[in-house]
Amino acid sequence: MDNATRGLVSMLMFSFNGEGALCKAFYQKYGKDALPVIQEVMSRGGIEWGKMMQQTIPVKSMKAVAEQMSAMVPMMGATMETIEVSDDMVHSKISKCPIGLEGTSRELCEAAMAVDQVRMSTFFGQPVDMKILQTVAAGDKQCEFIFSKK
Numbered sequence: 001m002d003n004a005t006r007g008l009v010s011m012l013m014f015s016f017n018g019e020g021a022l023c024k025a026f027y028q029k030y031g032k033d034a035l036p037v038i039q040e041v042m043s044r045g046g047i048e049w050g051k052m053m054q055q056t057i058p059v060k061s062m063k064a065v066a067e068q069m070s071a072m073v074p075m076m077g078a079t080m081e082t083i084e085v086s087d088d089m090v091h092s093k094i095s096k097c098p099i100g101l102e103g104t105s106r107e108l109c110e111a112a113m114a115v116d117q118v119r120m121s122t123f124f125g126q127p128v129d130m131k132i133l134q135t136v137a138a139g140d141k142q143c144e145f146i147f148s149k150k
Contacts, residue, residue: 023038027108032107038108045119062089096142103136113145131146
């Protein structure tokens with residue numbers, strides 16, 4: 001990896017870690033009352049990320065999204081296994097939370113993951129369903145999730 005790419009990855013991880021730290025701090029202070037606010041803020045980020053994806057990913061399929069995730073995850077120091085992928089669905093496992101929510105709660109994970117659900121819905125221009133099967137936030141060994149077009 002060249003220096004420019006390493007720098008970009010470092011900035012991306014700084015941003016992800018900051019998002020996670022804010023989510024955790026807000027949740028620790030306000031509990032369940034914080035979840036709708038966290039979900040709304042993360043959703044706004046998902047809209048902007050989805051718009052960027054529309055500009056940079058020419059093929060609008062879950063396969064293209066899975067390829068992007070597969071390229072990003074190792075840069076974050078994690079591993080990802082794609083269980084199943086089609087044009088309309090991706091089922092994956094990842095070894096750690098990209099925003100560092102390990103050991104918090106499933107409900108915080110679900111609120112924060114709105115970023116990904118809304119990102120994909122924006123990218124595709126249609127609703128995308130998200131199922132979180134396992135989450136390190138709730139103490140599972142890994143995260144496992146399915147995104148599918150509705």
